[in-house]
Amino acid sequence: MRRGLIAWSKEQVPTSALDARVRRVQQALGAQRLDALLAYTSVARPAAVSWLTHFIPYWNEALVAVLPEGPPSLIASFSKRMHPWIREVSHVGEILPAPDLGRAAAAFVEKRGLKRVGVVDLEYLPWSVAEPIGIGIGAELVDASELFASLRQPADRYENALAVRAAQIAERALAAIPSRPRHASEILSVVELAARREGAEEIIPRVTQMGDRNAVELSVAYKGVWIRLCRTYPLVAEAESWFESVLQGHAPPPGKLTRRTVESCIGGSPLSVVEDSDRVYRPLPAGAQAVLSVRLELGDGPWRAAAPFLVRA
Amino acid sequence: MGNAGIDVLAIAANPWRSDYLRYAIDVTVVEGTAIALVERDGGTRLLLESPAEAERLGGEWTRSPPAHAAEILGSFKAKRIALAPRHCLPYALARGPHRESMVTATAMLDRLMLYKLPAEAEAVKSAAVLADEGYRVFCDAARVGRAEYELVADVEAFFRSRGCPENFMILGSGGVEVRGMHPPGERRIARGDLVTTELTPCPDGYYAQICRTLVVGEPTEAQRRAFSVYLEALEAGVAAVRPGATMGDVARAENEVFRRRGLGDYVSSEYTRVRGHGIGLYVDGPAVLEDVTLVLEPDMTLIVHPNTYHPEVGYMVLGDSVRVTADGCEVLCRTPRELICVAA
8 A cells, every 4th residue: 555655746747747648648539539548546556547647546446537628537436535635636627436436437438428438458457347337338448558658658857857756765765774784674674764754655675685695676656656776785886887887778797687677657557567688568769767677697696786767769 | 166166266466455365375466466376276376467576476477467367267178267356357357258257256255354263363463563563653753843754654664674564554634624534745743733543554464453643732622522532432332343243333333422422423424434444454344334234253353443523623533453252352452542642
């Protein structure tokens, strides 16, 4: 569950930026002959909705509906008492309470006469939501993941600023790790404290022991934007320096590259694999936000790193 | 599975709903979607969307666990396959030929998860000990000038130091204008604030919850008076927890206290969501509401919390996790039921 800072600063993400994102979706609907686009959100898949509206659920689930005109509607399984909070942290039009999200979404679709409805990440849409719409009222559900992914990147300057802040939070949290931690829980406690005191929305820390080394990977969310940073301790200067160069371009590794993964935000998941050592699953445009994760087999054992980067032209 | 005639059970999970997976194979995912394929007389395959989770949990990474799971299930000839839980199953898996199995398989798991083994109830009890300790950290953190999210940081760091990876936590701060709790924002704690929180650590797969309200400085007479209602309601609710009673009985016992004090409007959905709920593998089990007929049985665990808005002082919370025993219940939280004061 989310328990870090959830807040919306209109200086950081102006309403005009969110409106522009929604307009891009609306412009694309016609080309795909879609009556609407639905994006599902929960703590597990919040990214499409937070990009469109800045809404981030701390628990529970909701759907954003983008119609060809007007602001997006939020159909939310939160009590009406939470609606003022939702308004405070996000930019949406109508908020519809939904004790049963699927039935409320079906009623929304039926009332507006929507026949062909695009869904971001349709394959992941919970059946309890999909069934009342697709079978219950017989609306045609169309996978709009490609459509959404084609609009989602490159990132705008507001999103880039949030990513810079997220990376800064992660850097400071890693810097707080004591030089000789006694237990993994000591590392985890220190990074939680540092990251959350800096205003992280959420962090996912993973500590992996690799022989004499520990890899500490921190995934940090700041106001809806996720990055990952991974360092291996004790630091290996040659590998660190290589990784820096790889983020700028190509460089021969100081060991055997045993894994290489590129992730980016292209749908509901904060970060999805778009490329690995074997293939490119989805090419990213210049300016796209991404995370590179690598694993090397050095002469004296394994080594890992991860960092965010912007795709170059 | 044997009794239900199921050969292979596909269980879906994600960071929001990992409870079914936890029950079946003792795994909690913190990122991406997971699908476990559990064979009654064979092994288990765990398909994970996140490469980091696949490495951490020793599962198989796949770009699309739902599609991959559907493909694997398609290769099981003549096996009886079931899918669960309905509210978590992804479309790509659920729309296939086994979708009719979802309702009964979900109900089967719900029933198994509701009626806990003594060892499971003990796990909730251990979590409650941590909740008490966490609340002490929260009280120390609640100082004038600190932002809400900084309070959470201190509590989270404490839980992590105790090996607890998960916690559900919301809070509220301020006065009569506060109508509920929410995730931490940037508001800074001020003298005279009521600061509410519910902490729900999950150290070993099982949650326990505590709800308390503190005052920054000396409480006013109105705050003391209001608190006495919540205290009486909590005591009444806890006294109603016994085998054979229903969730509705517990809610009624709490709500009657408010009604007797002329505060009956404030137990409606306009001001409060539930009067408690089941707790265990999921943070928010069956609701304690007057119309819920679920009958309590020994070793069920729940939180009783008459949390609601009070027109004189704002939102107040008070709640303890309890375990149903043979003749009543055991209160698992030890933090005193007081309107706690911290230095202004």
